[in-house]
Amino acid sequence: MLVLSRQRDESIMIGDSIVVTIVDIRGDKVRLGINAPAEVPVHRQEVYEAIQRENLQAASVDPNETQQLSGMTARRGGEQPRSKGQPH
Numbered sequence: 001m002l003v004l005s006r007q008r009d010e011s012i013m014i015g016d017s018i019v020v021t022i023v024d025i026r027g028d029k030v031r032l033g034i035n036a037p038a039e040v041p042v043h044r045q046e047v048y049e050a051i052q053r054e055n056l057q058a059a060s061v062d063p064n065e066t067q068q069l070s071g072m073t074a075r076r077g078g079e080q081p082r083s084k085g086q087p088h
Contacts (some may be wrong), residue, residue: 008011017040018040019035021035
């Protein structure tokens, strides 16, 4: 881990396109400003970990089970299967 000392309004560069700036320091809290390209996701660690858990959970769902559940949901929503010749 690289450890740097910075003061308010000072920045660090990550690669060529990410800038992290110290915006404010109050007591034991530091506010950071992060300027990154739109295609680079930036999350707090706890949010990132929650996203990873949800992705793992979604990846472990049986696709056949998902299709069955989505079919049940569509019918519950009031939409009835149409027979041939019935108007759209």
